[in-house]
Amino acid sequence: MSRNVRDEINNKLSIVDIVDKYVTLKRAGTRYTGLCPFHNEKTPSFSVTPENNLFYCFGCHKGGTIFDFIMEIENMDFPEALKFLAEKAGVELDNNYSSDSPDRKKRDAIKELYKRAAVSFEYILQNKPEAEVARDYLVKRGLTEEIVKEFRIGWAPDDRSWLLKFLKTKGYSDPFLAESGLFSQRGLGYPLFSGRIMFPLRNANGEVIAFSGRTLKDFGPKYINSPETPIFYKKRNLYGLSNAVKAVRQSGYFILCEGQMDVIAYHQAGVKNAVAPLGTAYTQEQAAILKRYSDKAVLSFDGDSAGRKAINKAVILNENHGIKSKVAVFEDKDDPADLLLNKGEKALHKVLKSTINSFDYILENAINVSNIRSPDGKEDVIRKMEDYLNSLGSEVRRDGCINEIAARLGVDTASVYKDLRRGRRKPENNQPADNRRVKKSKISSELFLLIAVVVSREEYAWVRGKIDIDDLCDERARKIYIALEECYRNEETGIDSVLNRLADEELTSLIAEKVTSEEYSINSDELIKDSVKKIKKNSLLKKREEIVRKLKNVSSITEGDVNEIELLSEKIFIDQEIEKLRLGI
Ligand SMILES: [Zn+2]
Known part of the structure; x- marks a missing residue:
């Protein structure tokens, strides 16, 4: 995994621009806030900090980097999110990401072709005299100019040779065009769309990947849609x-x-x-x-x-x-x-x-087409409701629905259950469990320090000289320490790189929360120095305790043991260190 690519993307993109596509953001000091896209809310608790390129929601405690945001909101895995953001950042991915695999190249070329076609169709609709009939039709259908532009509606000319001629001037080869989905199977002499109003279909990135064309003539199919291509899978x-x-x-x-x-x-x-x-x-x-x-x-x-x-x-x-x-x-x-x-x-x-x-709605429809006065009709309604009832993810809702059906049909609820059990198929369990909810937990002084260092990274060089991994007992603090150490050795500086090395959702959210709440931004070097002192002291006291305990055991066996001498000198050393800390040396 190439580290630089991730850093490069993170440095080129602002989280504000990324999030803004999904959330309306308002500036609030050094942060931006808006309504959280991950949970329902009326007052904004979602926050992004451009300085660190992090987001955090104080309501549902989701937080992290631009990569985490895209993975969550677009339901992508990391490689997909990386590709998605690399494109936005204009960063080229190396071979590991198969960015220039033949498939990828072909898809990109087809996208480019559709983009060109869409722009041309649009231009023709807006400007060419021959498209008057289409413009008139759209006006007649009540479409405003703005909406025509918003949906990038266009016009494919009546002239059946136009599209091929146009695309040939752009240097496309015949075999490529034959596969493009813009021409009939019969050959390049037969464009799929001519004399049609063109409605481009765009993917989530806004790229045109297919067309639907409507004819204005009285014959032929009213709408023709693009066939499936390497870039368009209609489902x-x-x-x-x-x-x-x-x-x-x-x-x-x-x-x-x-x-x-x-x-x-x-x-x-x-x-x-x-x-x-x-x-x-x-x-x-x-x-x-x-x-x-x-x-x-x-x-x-x-x-x-x-x-x-x-x-x-x-x-x-x-x-x-x-x-x-x-x-x-x-x-x-x-x-x-x-x-x-x-x-x-x-x-x-x-x-x-x-x-x-x-x-x-479904119950009314089932009742409307069945004679519910007759026993057959009642049974019919139950059968018609069965798929719906089985699809419900909640037993409580299902119970509520069954009670209502029984009441409407004037039958016993138990009988409805029995009938359903007889015909019941296993319902699909597609209820996604949201197990990402982060537990609010107390923060130890060790964890506090390590988060503060993540925020003020320049302090790490000093901290690692004072505190060793063995001085830490908080598991989460140890994890962050290791991530910081790895970043330090690899000369990676951003918060993103630490979070990446951590690869821990809970810690990522926690760090995002602390960064966003700005409780670490004020007097951070003071905070860090104080915490280091405290942790070092705790660690030394613990070691001292241990030595004292060992000394007791030793003395009970033999006096003047080599072990005892070693332990005693270590104790003296620790006492000196503690004294130094106390004096602030
Ligand atoms: Zn939220």
Whole structure:
């Protein structure tokens, strides 16, 4: 593992810029504060210190470096976070990170291609006379200029030879273009998108990785979506996610829509936390991705029967991933885009205000399609509710739901349980346990000192001359001492390098907390000198005690033993050291 890369990245990036993508930060003295992205809160207890490039939350006690932040918030492992941040810092990773493996090179080249295509489509929509028809259509659909720009909507020209000609001037080879996902299997003479309004799909980094193209003609498929390519795996991406991430974190929930026009409608109405799958039904992978950002969802699907079925599935999928859903109910043929166009923003906000919880929604639907006066109908309802009930992560919630079902059907709760047990499959246990919660523990004077040294690193050279690892008994202090010593020998200076060597989540959070609370910043050299003295004295007193104890044992056997003489001289030496400490020499 190359050490320099990590340092280099850490030195080039400011934690304020990194965190700002996810959290709205306000300056507060030397720190910045905001609402914690890792737990629900109304008053900010999340804090970042640019001076040390650390974050810490006083509410949930999560804290650490930019790497820890990205690993936590993007649900990445360390190599992924390193890559992610290296790109942002413009730092090249060496071969160990396979940054220039053929796969990686190819993906980068395809991304570059999509970026170029997206910019050109956008330019054509904004500027070319031939795109007038598209501009008119977007106006007719009620889209503002700002939202068209925000979602980088474009226009693929009618001329079917345009795209190939354009890309050839950029020097792309035929075999590469054939694999790019921009052309039909039939060959480069057949672009997938021509005469279509282009909606680029972007990944979490905001890079264009696919398109959805809408035709304005009356024939052919209304929408065409990019096929899967080395950079686009449709199950794992959501339309609008990069635009929505911040708002999802702020509002504490996401809105799942059916298609991109709905997403755009919400955003235009100022509701910026809407996303949608593209070219696929809502998937496990997408639910897992959304869970990184929030555990609450509002499902916003069409009011027709297909929409209702999709809601049922999405509710269960979400429950399996620990996401609780509410349902935004639309009239029969309405969807968010129509509602915004025909009745305005207020109507859309109204729907969002009157969401109903997923259990009530699913139960009502099950009852509506069954004749619950008949025994068969009652059984039918139970069967229809089964998947939902099995998906619930909480037994208490499940009990509550079963009681309500029994009451609605006018049957005994015990019978509902019996029926369910008969048909029961094992529910998926996807409730992630949050075992990262840090115990608030008392800090020993040793730990206090070592944290102070982490904060004021220039003091370490002096401290290591005074205190040896054997002077420390606090296990956590010993760990930090070792990390500091390793950094010292490798001439690594940042806090990040110590935390990296520690590789201990609890200590990382603790150090981040102490750094953020600034209790170590005032008079730090005094603090350190006093602590060193205290620890050294404690350590010497302990050694003295030990010697005195040994001396007692020795004297009981033989007098004038060599051992005894050694012990006595050591005791004298220790007494002198203690006296020196007392006098401050
Ligand atoms: Zn927190």
